[in-house]
Amino acid sequence: MSEGPRPRSRKKKPFPVKAVVIGTVTALAAAGACAGFYVYMGRQYETVFFPHTIINGHDVSNKTTEEVKELIAAGIEGYTLTIRGRGGITEQITGEEIGLHSVFDGSLEEYLEAQQPMRWWQSEGAEYEISTMIVCDEERLEEIIDHLSCFSDENTREPEDAYLSDYEPGMGFRVIPEEPGTALEPEKVREGIKDAVLNLKTELNLEELDAYKKAEKTSEDEELQARAEELNRYANMTVTYLFGDQREVLDGNIIAEWMSIGEDGQVSFDAEQVSAYVKGLAAKYDTAYQSKTLKTSYGSTVTITKGFYGWRMDQGKEAEQLYSVLLSGESQTREPVYIQTANSHGANDYGDTYVEINLTAQHLFFYKNGNLVTESDFVSGSHARGDDTPSGAYPLTYKQRDAVLKGATYRTPVKYWMPFNGNIGMHDANWRSSFGGKIYMTNGSHGCINLPPAVAKVIFENISPGVPVLCYHLDGTDSKGTSGSQSGAVPQPTAAPTAAAQTPPAEPVTESSAEILPEQGISSGEGGPVQEPQPESSLAESTSALEVPVGPGGALPETSPEESSPLPEGPGSVPGPGNSPGGETESSLPVGPGANTEIGPGVY
Numbered sequence: 001m002s003e004g005p006r007p008r009s010r011k012k013k014p015f016p017v018k019a020v021v022i023g024t025v026t027a028l029a030a031a032g033a034c035a036g037f038y039v040y041m042g043r044q045y046e047t048v049f050f051p052h053t054i055i056n057g058h059d060v061s062n063k064t065t066e067e068v069k070e071l072i073a074a075g076i077e078g079y080t081l082t083i084r085g086r087g088g089i090t091e092q093i094t095g096e097e098i099g100l101h102s103v104f105d106g107s108l109e110e111y112l113e114a115q116q117p118m119r120w121w122q123s124e125g126a127e128y129e130i131s132t133m134i135v136c137d138e139e140r141l142e143e144i145i146d147h148l149s150c151f152s153d154e155n156t157r158e159p160e161d162a163y164l165s166d167y168e169p170g171m172g173f174r175v176i177p178e179e180p181g182t183a184l185e186p187e188k189v190r191e192g193i194k195d196a197v198l199n200l201k202t203e204l205n206l207e208e209l210d211a212y213k214k215a216e217k218t219s220e221d222e223e224l225q226a227r228a229e230e231l232n233r234y235a236n237m238t239v240t241y242l243f244g245d246q247r248e249v250l251d252g253n254i255i256a257e258w259m260s261i262g263e264d265g266q267v268s269f270d271a272e273q274v275s276a277y278v279k280g281l282a283a284k285y286d287t288a289y290q291s292k293t294l295k296t297s298y299g300s301t302v303t304i305t306k307g308f309y310g311w312r313m314d315q316g317k318e319a320e321q322l323y324s325v326l327l328s329g330e331s332q333t334r335e336p337v338y339i340q341t342a343n344s345h346g347a348n349d350y351g352d353t354y355v356e357i358n359l360t361a362q363h364l365f366f367y368k369n370g371n372l373v374t375e376s377d378f379v380s381g382s383h384a385r386g387d388d389t390p391s392g393a394y395p396l397t398y399k400q401r402d403a404v405l406k407g408a409t410y411r412t413p414v415k416y417w418m419p420f421n422g423n424i425g426m427h428d429a430n431w432r433s434s435f436g437g438k439i440y441m442t443n444g445s446h447g448c449i450n451l452p453p454a455v456a457k458v459i460f461e462n463i464s465p466g467v468p469v470l471c472y473h474l475d476g477t478d479s480k481g482t483s484g485s486q487s488g489a490v491p492q493p494t495a496a497p498t499a500a501a502q503t504p505p506a507e508p509v510t511e512s513s514a515e516i517l518p519e520q521g522i523s524s525g526e527g528g529p530v531q532e533p534q535p536e537s538s539l540a541e542s543t544s545a546l547e548v549p550v551g552p553g554g555a556l557p558e559t560s561p562e563e564s565s566p567l568p569e570g571p572g573s574v575p576g577p578g579n580s581p582g583g584e585t586e587s588s589l590p591v592g593p594g595a596n597t598e599i600g601p602g603v604y
Helices: 017-044 065-076 107-113 117-122 138-146 186-198 222-235 252-258 271-285 315-328 439-443 453-462
Strands: 053-055 080-084 090-094 126-128 203-205 239-243 246-250 259-261 267-269 292-295 301-304 332-334 338-340 354-358 363-368 371-377 392-395 400-407 410-421 424-428 449-451 468-472
Touching: 065 107, 080 186, 107 126, 138 186, 186 203, 222 252, 222 259, 222 267, 239 315, 246 271, 252 259, 252 271, 267 271, 267 315, 271 315, 292 468, 301 468, 315 332, 363 453, 371 453, 392 410, 410 453, 424 453, 449 453
Parallel strands: 053 126, 080 203, 239 332, 354 468, 424 449
Antiparallel strands: 080 090, 239 246, 259 267, 292 301, 354 363, 363 371, 392 468, 400 410, 410 424
């Protein structure tokens, strides 16, 4: 039987004493070397500054105090300070001219001694500023500063405050920015230059130094901004006046010229210029006292030059209204305040509703909304007595039922009274049996338009105050015949004549003669006398001419009156002239139904 393998015998190796000794010696040697290096470095920092040490902007790492002094002294040699200002001004101060030199007071040594050399490895550096190291001749520096060109008169311009501009079309009012100027604050300049020199700075920017004088008010001033905004609120408004299809726009270009701001900051306007503007509108658009062109029912065109019908602005009240609108600062569209209005704006202000009275033909037409309501012969003022009914364009003053026409020698009741020119008006005349023709030449009225009762009734029931009454003379239309009917003509409505009509309509039909009943006390034939009511005495005593009133009771001027003498605003506001033939003066005209119905004096 065989045996298995025997275990291998192991011999013990000897301990490496020599290697250990060598390693230990090496480690000790290394440690000693390190310690020596540490001590060596520490002793070096007894005479030089730690790394990363900055003194007056200079890196003095590992430099001795003497080396630092040399570094600083080297900066002084050839030193020049360049000063830059507004407007491209550049000036220089050299170290030589101000005696610049360094002075060391021991501060460097103190900083060095304060270091702990053996902790050099812990140092992260330090930064120092020593102001006593550089000095100069301060008197000389002051003298040079005083004579710098930036302080000279030709280079000095005081700053100007921001302010509000005048109104600029399309831009309104703006805040004009302040003007900075070039004037300096001397003390700031001196301090800045001294600091730059003592720190050996080579450049000084006066703008960055903030050495220039500043305006008291800048464009950022809240008061200026608020004022500009307030003014623009007014300047940007518009007042649009309507005159029919025409418009007049009052805008900032004009409004700005009228504006002013008081010491209290309140906006006001030049009242005289506001009034002048309104006066200009009235001159352009008022039509009262201006000629009217009428395409008559006979086909011919007449020009009526007298009378006061038309638009008439109340300039005083409108100026007040406009001033208030301007103060509000709110844009608006408006119509002016009128003393008197008309039917329409445009070429003919009387529109298509009017009474057309042909004094030559002694025939009238009443159109309403362009349709003929009625037409009729009439009897106007007596030519023989000088009481001719005046031509002209007038508004119907008012209308009244059951009035009494009163003169010095008569009191005549009428059912339909429609005055249009002071005491002259249209009314029924039931005492007449004939109308038209030549009656008015010898036996006419005292100025009124005498109408057949039926015609007066139709007109009365269809007419309104303010409707124009257009009286004119037209050659070639006089009629020798008269109408004997008191009912008058009441035709079916037809269209009013227009400017486009090419052929005149047929001349109105009148009765050439009419039988006049003897018991009426009126002779037959158009030349005979017509006995109008005579309750007190004969009318034959009347010889004076009737004065033509303007509006209720005023005298009709040939031209438009001044604004200081406005037309009366309604019936009864001005007493009648009282100069009718034999008539007595009335204190006032009746205002309307229910008022004093005595229509004075003597016009019927």
